[in-house]
Amino acid sequence: MKRLLTFSVKRPLVAAVSLLPLAASAQIANADFESWSASGPDSWTTIDSGITVSQSNSLTYSGNAAATIDVLTGAQSDTDFRQSIAVEAGKNYEFSVWVYHTEGNLAARLYVDGYQNYSDDTLTGQWQKLSYSYTASTSKTIEVGLRFYDQAGFDGAERVYIDNFSPAATGSGGDGCSQNSGTFSLTTDNYGSETSWQISNSGGQQIVSGSGYASNTTTDTAVCLADGDYTLTVSDSYGDGICCSYGSGQYALVVGGQTLASGGQFVAQDVTSFSVGSTGGSGSDLSGYYSSADGLTGYALKTELYNIIRGHNTQTYSDLWTFYQSYGDDKYYENDGSILDFYSENPTGNDPYNFTAGADQCGTYSGEGDCYNREHAFPRSWFGGAVAPMNTDVHHVFSTDGYVNGRRSSFPYGEVGSASYVSANGSKLGNAISGLGYSGTVFEPIDAFKGDVARAYFYMATRYEANIANWETISAYGDAVLNGTDSQVFESWFLAMLKQWHAQDPVSQAERDRNDAAYSFQGNRNPFVDHPELVSEIWGN
Known part of the structure; x- marks a missing residue:
C-alpha cells in the first residue's frame, strides 16, 4: 500500500544530525552512529588501513549505537575517520x-x-x-573527523569508542540544527534486517537513511x-511490511512535534511525500474533504473543521454493536x-483473554474477560447522559472490557x-502523578493507545465546539x-498531557482504518x- 500525502511545518524547529544539501548548516550526517550498513557507519569514511570500525550497542553515550574504533598500528599517515560537510x-x-x-594508550x-x-x-x-x-573564512567544503595517535604503552591493538558528533552554528540554539529538526522512530518486526528507509529531497538526493536493523527493537x-x-x-525487502503478521513493527517521522508520517502495514514500500518550512497560513496542505480549512491556523482553523465535520448521521446506541x-x-x-480492546490488548505479546464479536457483548460482568461493552x-456524564449525537458518536465510543470500563x-x-x-x-487507576496539574483519581491507558485517546478528545473539542x-x-x-471555553476547551494540565x-x-x-x-x-x-499536524496548528507545540 502506498500513501502520497503532503504536509508542511510552519515554525522554526530544533535539534538534529543529518547532512543538509545547503551550505549554511554544516550538519554531520549520522553523527550519532545509529545508522549502519555492511560497509560500516553510514556517511563516514575510513581512509587508513590501520584502524577498523564496528558498531557498539553495549557501550554508547546516548541512543542505541556508538562506533567502536580498533587501532591496529602506530604508523598512521592521515585522518583516519571522516566525512565532508559544507x-x-x-x-x-x-x-x-x-x-x-x-586502556589509555591511545589519543x-x-x-x-x-x-x-x-x-x-x-x-x-x-x-x-x-x-x-571553528570560524569559516569562506564558503566551502571541509573535512571533519578524528585521527588516532599511539601513546606510551601502545601494544598494537587499542580500542576507543566514539559517539555524538555535534556541530552547531552559533545562534542555532546549540542543538546542532538551525533548520527543521525531528526524529524518525522505527520499531522492527521479527525480521528487522529486511527493513530500510530513507528521506530524499525534491531532487532525489538522499538526505538520511537507515538499514541493517536488529529484530524487535526500537531505534530513534x-x-x-x-x-x-x-x-x-x-521498505521491506520481503514484501510484507513490518506489521502485523510477524511482529508489531511501526514507524513515525516527527518534525517539530508534528507527526508527518507513520505506519507499519504495507507491502514492499510505504511512501509519504511531505514539506517542511515556513509557508504562511496553515502548515497543512488541506484539500478534498478539508479544502475549506486550507490556509487557516489557530482557533479559526478549528472552527472551520467544526463546520466540516458537524451534522453527521446520528446512529442508535444499538448500532454501535454492529459497527464493532x-x-x-x-x-x-x-x-x-477477536475484538480489539484498549483495556486488554497486549501489543507485545499474547492477550490475557479475547472477546468474540457479538457473542461476548455485555451483559453483566463480575471480572475482567467476561464481556466487552x-x-x-x-464520559457521557460529562455532557449530560444519553444525549444525541454525542452518546453514539463512534469517534469516541470504543469497544472495551466491561469490567475495566466500570473501574x-x-x-x-x-x-x-x-x-x-x-x-x-x-x-491503571489511581492517584495522579505528582506534577500532572491535577491531584485526583485518574485512569491511565497503556502507551500504545494514549494517542488514540488524545485524538478522540481533540475530535470532541472540535466536533462539539458549539456545545x-x-x-x-x-x-x-x-x-x-x-475550562469552559469553545476555543482551548481543556484545562492547561489536560491539554498539555493530550499533546x-x-x-x-x-x-x-x-x-x-477505524476513521x-x-x-x-x-x-x-x-x-x-x-x-x-493540525493539533499543533490549533493548540501550539
Missing part, C-alpha cells in the same frame, strides 16, 4: 564529539579543516567531550531538514478476528502515580478537564487522524 563564510561552528578510552585528535584538539588518554572508563570552535534517528519538499520511503462486529476486529496485533472515552467510571484520563487497580494489560463550553459544570470530573500523548503515540494503521469505517458509518471523519 560551511558558510563568516559563521562560527562548535564541533564536538564524545570519546571513551579503554584521539579532532579534525576540523585541519588537526585540532586531543583527547585526554589518561581518562579511561568514562566519556569525555572533545570540542573545537535524529533528522535535520532544510525548508523544502521531501519523500520518506520505508463489522470494523472492531483485531487485524493489527494477533490478527485473530461501549466505552465513552469522553474507569467517569474519572479523567491521566498519568497514575500510585495505582489502586491495574488491568491485565497494564491500564462544549456549556459542559464544564455538568460533572465535577468534567469540570476538572474542561504529549498525541506526539508520543503516532497515528496507527488501526486508527486510519475510514466511521466515515462510512456516520458520515464524518476525525481530522486529527487524517492530519495529525
Whole structure:
C-alpha cells in the first residue's frame, strides 16, 4: 500500500544530525552512529588501513549505537575517520564529539579543516567531550573527523569508542540544527534486517537513511531538514511490511512535534511525500474533504473543521454493536478476528483473554474477560447522559472490557502515580502523578493507545465546539478537564498531557482504518487522524 500525502511545518524547529544539501548548516550526517550498513557507519569514511570500525550497542553515550574504533598500528599517515560537510563564510561552528578510552594508550585528535584538539588518554572508563570552535573564512567544503595517535604503552591493538558528533552554528540554539529538526522512530518486526528507509529531497538526493536493523527493537534517528519538499520511503525487502503478521513493527517521522508520517502495514514500500518550512497560513496542505480549512491556523482553523465535520448521521446506541462486529476486529496485533480492546490488548505479546464479536457483548460482568461493552472515552456524564449525537458518536465510543470500563467510571484520563487497580494489560487507576496539574483519581491507558485517546478528545473539542463550553459544570470530573471555553476547551494540565500523548503515540494503521469505517458509518471523519499536524496548528507545540 502506498500513501502520497503532503504536509508542511510552519515554525522554526530544533535539534538534529543529518547532512543538509545547503551550505549554511554544516550538519554531520549520522553523527550519532545509529545508522549502519555492511560497509560500516553510514556517511563516514575510513581512509587508513590501520584502524577498523564496528558498531557498539553495549557501550554508547546516548541512543542505541556508538562506533567502536580498533587501532591496529602506530604508523598512521592521515585522518583516519571522516566525512565532508559544507560551511558558510563568516559563521562560527562548535564541533564536538564524545570519546571513551579503554586502556589509555591511545589519543584521539579532532579534525576540523585541519588537526585540532586531543583527547585526554589518561581518562579511561568514562566519556569525555572533545570540542573545537571553528570560524569559516569562506564558503566551502571541509573535512571533519578524528585521527588516532599511539601513546606510551601502545601494544598494537587499542580500542576507543566514539559517539555524538555535534556541530552547531552559533545562534542555532546549540542543538546542532538551525533548520527543521525531528526524529524518525522505527520499531522492527521479527525480521528487522529486511527493513530500510530513507528521506530524499525534491531532487532525489538522499538526505538520511537507515538499514541493517536488529529484530524487535526500537531505534530513534535524529533528522535535520532544510525548508523544502521531501519523500520518506520505508521498505521491506520481503514484501510484507513490518506489521502485523510477524511482529508489531511501526514507524513515525516527527518534525517539530508534528507527526508527518507513520505506519507499519504495507507491502514492499510505504511512501509519504511531505514539506517542511515556513509557508504562511496553515502548515497543512488541506484539500478534498478539508479544502475549506486550507490556509487557516489557530482557533479559526478549528472552527472551520467544526463546520466540516458537524451534522453527521446520528446512529442508535444499538448500532454501535454492529459497527464493532463489522470494523472492531483485531487485524493489527494477533490478527485473530477477536475484538480489539484498549483495556486488554497486549501489543507485545499474547492477550490475557479475547472477546468474540457479538457473542461476548455485555451483559453483566463480575471480572475482567467476561464481556466487552461501549466505552465513552469522553464520559457521557460529562455532557449530560444519553444525549444525541454525542452518546453514539463512534469517534469516541470504543469497544472495551466491561469490567475495566466500570473501574474507569467517569474519572479523567491521566498519568497514575500510585495505582489502586491495574488491568491485565497494564491500564491503571489511581492517584495522579505528582506534577500532572491535577491531584485526583485518574485512569491511565497503556502507551500504545494514549494517542488514540488524545485524538478522540481533540475530535470532541472540535466536533462539539458549539456545545462544549456549556459542559464544564455538568460533572465535577468534567469540570476538572474542561475550562469552559469553545476555543482551548481543556484545562492547561489536560491539554498539555493530550499533546504529549498525541506526539508520543503516532497515528496507527488501526486508527486510519477505524476513521475510514466511521466515515462510512456516520458520515464524518476525525481530522486529527487524517492530519495529525493540525493539533499543533490549533493548540501550539
